Amino acid sequence: NAGVTQTPKFRILKIGQSMTLQCAQDMNHNYMYWYRQDPGMGLKLIYYSVGAGITDKGEVPNGYNVSRSTTEDFPLRLELAAPSQTSVYFCASSYRQGATNEKLFFGSGTQLSVL
Amino acid sequence: TQLLEQSPQFLSIQEGENLTVYCNSSSVFSSLQWYRQEPGEGPVLLVTVVTGGEVKKLKRLTFQFGDARKDSSLHITAAQPGDTGLYLCAGARGAGNQFYFGTGTSLTVIP
Numbered sequence A: 001n002a003g004v005t006q007t008p009k010f011r012i013l014k015i016g017q018s019m020t021l022q023c024a025q026d027m028n029h030n031y032m033y034w035y036r037q038d039p040g041m042g043l044k045l046i047y048y049s050v051g052a053g054i055t056d057k058g059e060v061p062n063g064y065n066v067s068r069s070t071t072e073d074f075p076l077r078l079e080l081a082a083p084s085q086t087s088v089y090f091c092a093s094s095y096r097q098g099a100t101n102e103k104l105f106f107g108s109g110t111q112l113s114v115l
Numbered sequence B: 001t002q003l004l005e006q007s008p009q010f011l012s013i014q015e016g017e018n019l020t021v022y023c024n025s026s027s028v029f030s031s032l033q034w035y036r037q038e039p040g041e042g043p044v045l046l047v048t049v050v051t052g053g054e055v056k057k058l059k060r061l062t063f064q065f066g067d068a069r070k071d072s073s074l075h076i077t078a079a080q081p082g083d084t085g086l087y088l089c090a091g092a093r094g095a096g097n098q099f100y101f102g103t104g105t106s107l108t109v110i111p
Helices: none
Strands: A004-007 A010-013 A019-025 A031-037 A043-051 A054-057 A064-066 A076-078 A087-094 A110-114 B005-007 B010-014 B019-024 B031-037 B044-049 B055-058 B061-065 B071-076 B085-093 B098-101 B105-110
Touching: A004 A087, A019 A031, A019 A087, A031 B098, A043 A064, A043 B098, B005 B085, B010 B019, B019 B085, B019 B105, B031 B071, B044 B055, B044 B061, B071 B085
Parallel strands: A010 A110, B010 B105
Antiparallel strands: A004 A019, A019 A076, A031 A043, A031 A087, A043 A054, A064 A076, A087 A110, B005 B019, B019 B071, B031 B044, B031 B085, B055 B061, B061 B071, B085 B098, B085 B105
16 A cells, blocks of 8 residues: 555656646545645645546646546646746555545645756 | 645755644635645645644644644654655635645755
């Protein structure tokens, strides 16, 4: 049982390049999330999904896209990388039981630098 | 702008001291969680509080949810070096009940 797996762990991009951050969970969780963490700013929600085929925007979705074709996978796509997207990206998943019973399980993060 | 503000942002104390971390907002949350994050890892859930005024204890850690469900506090008694880490609060709100994270408090406990 691996939990939430993110790849790659580190990546350097040039301005304008594109890439996909991979996220997979093996806990059969219905909810999945992408957050970014900037120094001193906590985590900000980029996109989330409540199940396969359903995605929605979070606080900071601009410059990103997601898809959820299966329960297990939730990739995050950067189309035209910009220096403002330099950050640590965390994927998380949860199984929601009721409105207040939810535990987020996080991956170990992807550190992305755009130069 | 951040929905949840934490204070202090940084805290460095001696082993054995007590400390309190605050998480404040002008918004109401259906629940509030506290996480602890180690360098190079994702946050790990410590506790969830749901009811206004609720107090939960986890060994030397005491968590309180404000009566109006807009704020929370984390109190650590007799801090130990193993308590060192980044503490994050997260409040659930919105149509999808998403979690919004606070700005974080970086705690260092010096032996």
